[in-house]
Amino acid sequence: MKTLFVAAGIAALLVAAARPVAAAETDNATRIGRVSAVKVPPADDAAFRSGVRAFNTCLKEHGETWTWTLWDSVTANGNMYYAASFGHHWSDFDAKNAAGKACRSVFTSKVMPHFTKSKDMFLVNQPGLAHWKNGDWKYFHLYFLRIKPGRGHDFRSTMKKIAEAAKKENWLPFDVEEIRGGGKGAADYVVEAPFMKWADLGKDNPSMKDMLVKAYGEQEGKQTLDTLMDVIKKGWDQYIGYDKDLSYHPAKKSSD
Numbered sequence: 001m002k003t004l005f006v007a008a009g010i011a012a013l014l015v016a017a018a019r020p021v022a023a024a025e026t027d028n029a030t031r032i033g034r035v036s037a038v039k040v041p042p043a044d045d046a047a048f049r050s051g052v053r054a055f056n057t058c059l060k061e062h063g064e065t066w067t068w069t070l071w072d073s074v075t076a077n078g079n080m081y082y083a084a085s086f087g088h089h090w091s092d093f094d095a096k097n098a099a100g101k102a103c104r105s106v107f108t109s110k111v112m113p114h115f116t117k118s119k120d121m122f123l124v125n126q127p128g129l130a131h132w133k134n135g136d137w138k139y140f141h142l143y144f145l146r147i148k149p150g151r152g153h154d155f156r157s158t159m160k161k162i163a164e165a166a167k168k169e170n171w172l173p174f175d176v177e178e179i180r181g182g183g184k185g186a187a188d189y190v191v192e193a194p195f196m197k198w199a200d201l202g203k204d205n206p207s208m209k210d211m212l213v214k215a216y217g218e219q220e221g222k223q224t225l226d227t228l229m230d231v232i233k234k235g236w237d238q239y240i241g242y243d244k245d246l247s248y249h250p251a252k253k254s255s256d
Contacts, residue, residue, distance in 0.1 A: 033086035033123035033177065034093070040079045044114035048081075049246060051110030056248040058106045063250075064099035070246035074139070074239040081115075082240060086123070121186065123177035129159040131166035133173035137194035142238045144187035151231040155189070158227045162208070165215035165224075172205055187235075 040048045052070065059068075066085045073080035147155045159176060166174070175192040195201065206214070213221035 030127075031086060031125045032088045032090055032092070033084055033125070034088070035121050035123055036083045037119045037121075038081050038083075038115040039117040040081060040115045042079055045079060048111065048114035051107075051114060052246045054110050055103055055106050056246070058103035059099050059248055060251065062099035062102045064097075064103075064248065065250050067250060068248040070243040071140075071240040072243045074241050076238045081243070081246075084123075086125075119183060119186075121182040122180040123190065124180060126156075126159075126176040126178055126189075129156060129163055129176040131163045131171060131173055132175050135173075135194065135196070137196065137242070139195050139198075139239060139241050141193040141195070142240060143191040143193070144236050144238075145189045145191065145232055146234040147188045147231055148233040152188070154227060155231045158224060158231065161224055162212065162228065165212050165221075168215050169206075169211050171208075171211045 056068075066088075068083050068085050071082040071084065073082075145155075163176075166172070173194060175194075177190050177192070179187055179190060209221065209225055212224050215221065216224060
């Protein structure tokens with residue numbers, strides 16, 4: 001599978017931490033994700049993983065209701081993990097987190113000593129710019145994008161046009177998130193391309209260019225892709241994989 005923008009010739013894009021399928025929205029309501037990224041030295045990896053499992057056990061004992069999925073970096077600088085919780089409204093972050101408070105000592109004693117760097121951010125879902133399909137996705141190819149100053153509107157309108165073409169042509173699925181609060185050097189958007197297994201990357205799917213040309217014709221299709229390329233100031237990419245062992249899922253409520 002020639003993945004998304006790489007297939008279109010954009011070899012150096014990137015996206016921030018990917019989201020699980022459970023977070024995918026089928027309506028047009030804006031949903032918010034909270035993502036924390038940490039760098040773990042290889043020598044601390046086993047202790048870090050043990051600490052996260054202990055923290056998850058504590059969350060379960062105290063009735064944590066949010067789902068937190070863990071994702072491992074397959075490619076990137078260093079051993080990175082991403083913890084993500086999606087599908088929220090802004091007002092959800094005003095509520096007091098009793099479980100988090102109760103388990104803070106477990107986190108500070110068993111998890112924090114084993115990572116060296118961390119970064120937190122919000123991801124704001126952009127359903128109108130995406131072509132999403134539900135699935136039990138195991139991997140994501142992430143494309144992080146920094147947009148040229150003053151070109152945000154051009155980026156959004158172009159991505160909307162690409163998403164409409166992708167839906168029309170039943171192209172490869174992708175999601176788009178706006179990154180907020182990522183700190184100095186953070187990307188503006190992340191485009192997330194899901195897949196199930198590595199063999200999927202070898203499939204001969206149409207490139208973005210071919211898809212756009214089929215949807216809009218030769219001239220308009222190429223112009224759409226050229227506009228996208230022109231608004232991007234900088235990009236980089238990464239692959240991540242779902243870590244079932246370290247993910248936290250709240251207990252299901254029993255029905256009467």
